[in-house]
Amino acid sequence: MGRPGTALLSSGALRLALFLSSCAPPEAGADTDTAGGTQDLVSEPGSSPSATPEPANPPSATPPSDDGDGAEWATYTTPDGTLSFDHPGDWTVTASAPAPAQGEAVTVEDGIGRQLASLRTELVTGAECPAKVPYALLDSEPLPALAQPSGIPMFVFEGRTDPSVPDPVTASTLAYGITSAPLPDGPTACPIAHFFTWPPSGAAFGGIYDPYEIYPGKPMHIDTPQAYMETEEYQRIRTMLTSLRPAGRPPGQR
Template sequence: MPAASTAPPTPAAEPPSDATTRADGWATYTTADGGLSFDHPDGWTVADAPEPPPAGVSVVVGDATGRHLATLRTDLVTGAVCPAEIPYALLDAEPLPALTQGTATPRFVFEGRTDPAVPDPVTSSTLAYGITSAPEPTGPTACPIAHFFSWPPSGAAFGGVYDPHLVYPGKPPHTDTPQAYMETEEYRDLRAMITSLRPAG
C-alpha cells in the first residue's frame, strides 16, 4: 500500500478582496479603500457609481435585476441647512454603535417628510432609509431628510429612497405604503445590509 501523502493541500483560490461570499447566502463587501464593510444578499450587486467622486468611495447597491436600492458614499462634507421644518414620521430606527465617532452614535432610520405646501399627495411626501447623525426630532415637525453621518475624514452616507408609487417587475403586491413595505423581504434585507455597515478589518 503506498504511503499516505504528507504534502499540504492546495489552498483554495482567494476571493476578490472587495467581496466574500458566505455560507448563509450573503456576501461581505469591503470598500476599495479598505475603510468600511457591509453585508448584502449574494444575488445583489455592488458597483462603482456612474460618476466617481473626486475623493472617497461611491458605490451603488442593486437587486438581482439591477434596480438601484442604496448608495454608499464616503469623504462627504456633511452639514445640512434647515430652511423650514415640516411634518415628519419616524417608521423605524436602530442605533449603530459600530460607527460611533467620539460621543456621537449614528442610527439607522426609515423616515418620511410631508410638505404641506405641495397639493399633490404623490409628490408631497418623501420616504427614505439610511444612516444619520442628525439629532432625533422631538416634535411633530423636523428639518428635511439628511442621511449623513460623521466618518473620517468628514462624513459619509449609506441609504436610499423608497417610492411607494414606483412600479417595477417583481414588485410584491400591496406594498404601496411604507408600513406594508416594512413587512417585505426586500426591506428586511435592506435594513440588515445598512445596519451591518462597520469599520473593515
C-alpha cells in the same frame, strides 16, 4: 432584530412618492454632506455621468451568514479598506462613475438591476433647514460599530409630508439611511438628509422608497410604509445598512 416603536404618517402621506431632500440640521460640530436624488448620493462638481460604470471590488467569496431563510450573504469592503457591509449574494455592488475625486462611491443593485442604496465617503459640506414639516419616524436602530467621539449614528427609516402641497404624491418623501443628526423631538422636522460622521469628515449610506415604482415581480398594493417594512426587500435592506462597520470587524448580531 427588534424594531422600536413607529409613528404613522398622516392619511395624505400614506401613499408616498419619493424625492430625497438635501437639508437637515447636522450634528453639532460635525462636517457633513447630504444624500440626494436617485443615483449617486453626491455628485462631484463638473462631473458627467458614464454609460458604463466599472464593477467595484468583488465581495468576499464566503458569505458571513444568511438572512434566516438559507439565503447566502456576501461581504463588501471599500477599496480604501475602511468600511465593510454585508449584502445578499444575488445583489451587485458597483463603483459609481465617474469616480469621485476623494473617497469612495458605490451603488447596490438587486438581481434585476434596481438601485436600492448608495454608499459615499469623505463628504464635506454644511446643511441648512429652510422649513420644518410633519414627519414620521418609522424605524430606527443605533449603530455602535460606527460610534465616533461626537456620538453613535443611527439607522432610520422616515418620512416627511409638506402640508402646503395638496397632492400627496408630490408632497411626501420617504427614505432609509444612516444619520448622525439628532432625532426630531417635536411634531415637525427638517427635510430628510441622511449622513453620518466618519473620518475624515462624513459619509452616507442609504436609499429611497417609491411605492409607485413599477417593476417585474413587484407585489401589488404595497402603498404604505408600514406594509413595505414587512417585505423581504425592506428587511434585507435594513440588514445590509445596519451591518456597516469598520473593515476587519466581524459582523455584529442582526
